[in-house]
Amino acid sequence: MPQIGEQRVSYAPTSVSDMAAASFDVGVAPLEGGARLAVATLVEGRAADAVVHEAAHVAADARLAVPAARVVWQDARVVVPLLLDAGVRLERVRDLRLVHRILAQARGMEAEERWSRPMRVEAEGLFSLAPEAEPVEALAQQLALQEAAIGEDAGLRMLAAAESMGGVLAVELSRQGLPFDRARHDALLVEALGERPPGGGRPRRMEALATQVREALAAPRLNPDSPQEVLKALKRAGVDVGSTSRWELAEHEHPAVEPLIEYKHLARLHTANGWSWAQRWARTDERGRTRLxxxxxxxxxxxxxxxxxxxxxxxxxxxxxxxxxxxxxxxxxxxxxxQLEPRALAAIARDEALADAGRGTDLYRGLVDRGVVESRQQAKIGMLGALYGGTTGESAVVLPRLARAYPRAMGVVEAAARAGERRERVRTWLGRTSPLPPRWRDDERGIRQARAWGRFTRNFVVQGTAAxxxxxxxxxxxxxxxxxxxxxxxxxxxxxxxxxxxxxxxxxxxxxxxxxxxxxxxxxxxxxxxxxxxxxxxxxxxxxxxx
DNA sequence: AGAGCATGCGCC
DNA sequence: AAAAGGCGCATGCTCT
Known part of the structure; x- marks a missing residue:
């Protein structure tokens, strides 16, 4: 099980020495102003034929170069828009910035080192690496270093490819935008929040709920958006709460509770996805299409x-x-x-029994059908407890049954948690490495911190593999x-x-x-x-x- | 006035 | 003031 435990990748992007043969053919780097691109055919890691083209010419050149060319860049956010505008079909790519992050993390810096130089890794860009080199040669150098670090690790190689394509996808998705219907949004908001008063102020339903809360608490000037004020008013009205969070409010019987919870719910919608949110993020293009x-x-x-x-x-x-x-x-x-995460876990652990329960469309139902748990709800709570490290309540009750039925899968998350508690790093299936934890003492508090870090590493393995x-x-x-x-x-x-x-x-x-x-x-x-x-x-x- | 923290919520 | 991982964001509030 390679993803648990310490694993170091040798990767030293600060020293350029190895100019090993690169397995790519086309490099792309932004030049001044970002409007032009350098395109080169690279042979054995060196730019053999570096030329500079206008963006519009790149498409032809990129295709012309080599059919299975890998296109390499430092930062997709700069280069990919130009390539897309030029009509380049991007298939095999390497995003040096994104892959660098993964390799640098895998190589592992001490937490103190990160603390004292927090921006170092991020800032370690292509041109600081080899300032004297031509952009395309600098690309080749950094690529060679990455290739050497990846070596024969098939997981890391796949991760580098996937992460790099992720860089392209992010640009494409961001350029595309999410189709958005302003009128429908407005109607949904009015339905939930009530009409907006023409002069501004709270939407009608929110204001009505605010009034109800004020009356129930005999606090006519209460601002329901201020937790401090609300807390004081609640206490004055005899509601013994330590915070205004919903879970705690819900435990009390008082006429203010229901409207307050409802108010907070609507206020959340209003601020997070309300009119000003739409105003800010929805754009209508020249063809009349509106997208977020x-x-x-x-x-x-x-x-x-x-x-x-x-x-x-x-x-x-x-x-x-x-x-x-x-x-x-x-x-x-x-x-x-x-149920992506439980499935990822089954696969990581090579747990055929859990994989079998997930055959078909509903893994939770599969657990019920196999008599592991009584209800789908129980299956869900138990599985979430296993993935997140639940120790109390319902998940604590169900977990032993999962552990008995699926010892391999549960063994993997347990091992990941224990490794984290010991301050060891864990890896996802393809090899993304968890960060080092902050230091903690050997006292009560330290033990709590260690447990919390264990829950993080437990989840890291599964969440990261699912990603x-x-x-x-x-x-x-x-x-x-x-x-x-x-x-x-x-x-x-x-x-x-x-x-x-x-x-x-x-x-x-x-x-x-x-x-x-x-x-x-x-x-x-x-x-x-x-x-x-x-x-x-x-x-x-x-x-x-x-x- | 602005920075930064705390709170609380909702998404996966 | 949550229980059980990862986020981002708005608001209130305190500090400077």
Whole structure:
């Protein structure tokens, strides 16, 4: 089980010595102003024929060079838009920046080192590496170093390819935007929050709830958005709470509780995905199409998951998903991978019994059918407890039964947790390495911190591997739909993708999406018999896709 | 006034 | 003031 325990990759991007033969043929680097590109055919790691072209000429050159060329760049955010504009088909790519992060982490810096030089690794860019070199030669140098670090590690090699394609996908998704219907969004908001008063102020339903809360607490001037004020008012009214969080409020019987919880719910929707949010992030182009501008950050999360910047687009409230609507003549193919993380765990652990329970479409149901647990709900809680390190309540009750039924799978997450508690690093299936923990003492508090870190490493292995599968899946979807006229990936959410496709093609696209999932499973886990079922829905808007 | 922390929520 | 992982964001509030 290679993903548990210490593993170091030899990778020293600060010293350029090894100019080993590179297995790529075309390098692309941005030049001053970003408008021009250097394109070179590289032979044995050296630029043999470096030439500078206008972006528009790159397409022809890139194709001309070598059919199976790998295109290499320092930063997809700079280069990929130019290549896409030039019509280049990107298939085999290497994103030096993203792969550098993975290799640098695998090589491992002491926590103190990171602390004292927090920006060092990030800032260690291509041109600081080899300032004297021509851009294309510098690309070759850094690529050679990465290749040497990856060596024969097939997992890392796959991860480098997947992460790099993730860089392309993020640019493509960000450029595409998420189809958005302003009118429908407005209607959904009015339905939930009430009309907005013309002069500004709270929407009607929110204001009504605020009034109810104020009356119930005999606090006529209370600002329900201020936890401090609310807490004081609650105490004055005899509601003995330590915070205003929902779970705690719900334990009390008081006329203020229900409207307060409802108010907070609506306030959340209003601030997170309300009118000003739409105003800020929805853009209408010259063709009259409105889309949400979403900036994806591939590898933005330690585990390898993606993040978004600004729009909060990975947390779009379910209540307004109806506003994500296909454009005229189009449909949304909404696809999500069912119980992805337990399946990833089964595959990592080579746990055939758990894989068997997941055969078909519902792994949780499979656990019930095999008599491991009594209900689907129990299966879910138990499995989440195993993945997150639950120690109390229902999951503590169910966990021993899972451990008995699936000792291999549970053994992997337990081992990952123990390794983290010992301050060891763990690895995902393909080889992404967990960071080193901060230091903790040998006292009570230190033990708590160690346990917490163990829960993190436990989850890291599974969440990170699931993220790798999702990357491979999405790359497969991209490939499958590239020649479907008008079809495009428009959304990615950890284990879910949305493709917008012409109505006539939607069925075929959905089939491709399911097939890509199976393919991703084979790519990562070889012959291990694990299913990755994908629920697909072909809908007019996201709100119609029921989980 | 602005930075930074704390709180609380909702997404996976 | 959560239980059980990972995030991002808005708001309130304190400190400077």
């Amino acid at each position: 501008a979403i900036e994806y950050v591939p590898g933005g999360v330690v585990t390898g998951r993606w993040a978004t910047e600004g729009s909060g687009a990975m947390q779009i409230a379910r209540q307004i998903r109806g506003a994500i609507a296909a454009e005229p003549g189009m449909r949304l193919v909404v696809a999500d991978a069912a 790798e599968w999702a990357l491979a899946w999405m790359a497969g979807v991209r490939r499958a739909i590239r020649d479907v006229e008008g079809a495009a990936l428009v959304c990615f959410l950890h284990d879910e993708v949305i493709v917008q496709a012409p109505e006539a093609q939607a069925d075929a696209v959905a089939e491709s999406v399911r097939e890509a999932a199976a393919e991703a499973g084979r790519l990562l886990f070889g012959g291990f018999p694990i299913d990755f079922p994908v629920q697909t829905a072909i809908v007019g808007d996201w709100g119609q896709a029921k989980d």
